[in-house]
Amino acid sequence: MTRAVRTVAAVDLGAESGRVVRATFDGERLDAAEVSRFAHLPRPVDGILRWDLAGLTRDITAGLGALGTDAPVASVGVDSWGVDYGLLRADGTLLDAPTCYRDPRQLVALDEALATVGRDRLYRATGTQINEINTVFALLSDARTTRRLDDAATLLMLPDVFHHLLSGSRVTEFTAASTSGLYDMVGRRWAVELAEELGIPARVLPEVVPAGTDLGPVVGALGEGPLAGARVVAPAGHDTASAVVATPFTAPGALFVSSGTWSLVGVETPHAVVTPESEAANLTNEGGVAGTTRLLRNVMGLWLLQECRRAWARQGLQLSYAELVELAAQEPELRSVVNPNAPEFLAPGDMPARVQAYCERTGSPVPQTPGAVARCVVDSLALSYRTTVEDIAAVTGTPPPAVHITGGGARNRLLAQATADATGLPVHCGPVEATALGNAAVQLVALGELADVAEVRAVVARTAEIRTCSPRPQARWEEAAARLRQMTLDDDRRRGLLPS
Template sequence: MTVARTVAAVDLGAESGRVVRAGFDGTRFEVDIAHRFTHSPRTENGILRWDMDTLSGEVTAGLARLDAGGGVVDSVGVDAWGVDYGLFRVDGRLVDSPTCYRDPRQLDAMKRAVDAVGADAIYDATGVQLMPINTIFGLTSDLHDHPGRVAAAEKLLMMPDVFHRLLSGSTSTEYTAASTTGALDMRTGRWATGLLTALGIPDRLMPEVVQPGTDVGELRGGFTGALSAARVIVPPAHDTASAVVAIPFTEPGALFISSGTWSLVGVETASARVDASAKAVNLTNEGGYGGTIRLLRNVMGLWLLQECRKQWRRDGADLGYAEIAELARAEPGLVSVVNPDSTEFLMPGDLPRRIQEYCARTGQPVPSTVGAIARCAIDSLALGYRRVLDAITAVTGTRPVAVNIVGGGARHALLSQLTSDATGLPVRCGPVEATAMGNAAVQLAALGEFSGVTEIRAAVENSADLTEYEPHARHDWAAAAVLLESLTSADGP
């Protein structure tokens, strides 16, 4: 395979990261994971924070491998999860380690902000789903509980742009990452300064917003090999935005599920939908590549299984995800369900116990085995996806006719089949590495290899291994959907 251009896609997830070498030969992508690592937040002085030493060290190690690998790497770009941010001093140093959106402080801060200005005012100013993880609620907590953080800061940068700054000195933030803050007016693409002022958040913190594909400077770090002349080109820096770029949609208006620690479930639209109907069902508008909007809702995602697995390991059962899935497959379906988005599942800890307590409190059979608890979680995720599908249909007036799943969750055969069963729609899974591919593709487009997203998706179609599922009518998903709606209403917003 002769590759015309090669780029480096740094893809940071909330549990793991990878540095990927990606090339394009005019027809197909070639994707090679040069470096993979795991990481997790840690508690410092009572606050859950990201381990920047590990993250920056592993990113540097991955780029060093590429640098020593021969050939030429033309550019580097970083994508990461949304909502979290770093605060920088005037001298360019971080004030402290960025805090994690799963810290309990966010729950109290959301209540404080809503009490101060009202939930309607927050949504009307931004068009962003109200969730305790949103950046504005972290900043609200900073102002109330840790005012020294804000006082010491000159500028806020979203997590992927923290790394763009470390790699190039850039002081801007990328549009799709900024769109997850709950502080950007998604109709205009500008900071919602009225909302920021009402919450007491200094607008001096908010950086220039640049579009995906922007060249923000030469790569720093003293690389002398393959990366010696590389530029830093920001991709769609929110990982879901990069993933959606690399979805080979089967039908116009198809539902996408970017499935990882979080599941982001939505459709691509031409403009933001900020109205009473979208607000009523708490849909969010997030920025996409090429001037698009992703109309979606966050669903808790594979976090439910990840945290259960950690607890089972602590209890002495060191099971892999494939083993857990097989145990779940052997269980009858829809015996018990939970609201996967309940805030009681947001924080780290003993999630199996919390699932059991939820089922007991809501008068359902209490799952007692690993397989039964996992089946409850997986059924609930599939139902959660159906619930978002119904909300999007109600708001747009058009029901999607297919589902595309990308990301790590595309490998989960049971969840994929149950998603097809729950929605009654055909499901197409892949590519697994959609985020890295979308990241790389936008860099390549900036370098002249693609004219836009249509060409990118055609190349992905040629390059990816895709798996398809058809719906089976094995369970009463309609009745289960009614139950989930009642559980969600009881849990509150």
């Protein structure tokens, strides 16, 4: 007897573009088809870099409306990048447009938090990497420099802002909450005492629910169209958590690299790892599905190349990602290296000039052409993955046996080979659509179509195309990794994250 096909809608928001995906499961295969894609970028409003919430809402609504009525859509869920949030008034209306983690105010707020409670308190209360992008620093800035929190009744992490618009729910999902820098990953609760020490009103912190929670029916106009009768199901709201769900690991303890605007590099663990060693390595603990934790590091990621492309386009030079990778492949490897997480690379701007200035300041040969700049970025990302592998192995006592790259970066053959060479590990690339597949899969588990994460990964493994790169170890990668570690130490001291 043929099994009925089940259809769900996955809204996947990246920090450069978003899309609506129709996912179908026939009992054997889980397939994802893009229905719509839209570009978006933050823009300054009232002196703060903000996301265009109205534009995102319009584009998501249009994409969901284009799903069609041929096959009933059982549910819909939204995932997005972490850390950003919206504020609701008591009546459920949104206070204003969500602010963006790239706003310079967060660097100032990080310094203020360090001066107020110190690095140890921030880390040990949450298990979260000290990083200026964290929600806690935006909220600290809100509390000290604006009146935003005065009228706020509820904070929702960004994917749950859209769940609220779809269903009226006022809860936030665990994996998204865990990126805030204000959630206790050991106690599995909001770090209320830390919030109060920083002057952030704990009253705005919402109920946290697990991935797979049914948030209610779709309401409003969408509930009368293609989504008539559909449920809103919270997937793993953080896009990396969704991607990890759909990563078909070849061995226990393998490293994941969720590669997009950011690269999130880490391993799954059964519980949070909050130790002096993890603090010294500045590793973060983020929520996973089914009670797991992702022990990882945030690496700046393909944002560097995205901003380079935009800068070159403003100069009249249009280069696709494929063309840029081809140019980079013609350049010698490891000639120039930067620390991708240096603070000067965080905000939008002339990224090629910033890469060149960093190289000049640190004594690396200054890349002059787009190909040389791109090669510098690719090699630097691969080296950052290597140092993360080493740090995770030192903290957990277990070296990862392989690397799995998912997301858009899985298409970048040069980055994959550089990662294999840098880490000395086999690198498995794919699925590219891991985030949308993971989003959809959690919905299907909630609907009773799939049993658990293990079955999800088995389905993905027989559905997705996976490409493998074998390592070509060379001594030059050892030397370059040592250079990157020294750069990172120097940059952390400049930021006040380490003693001078």
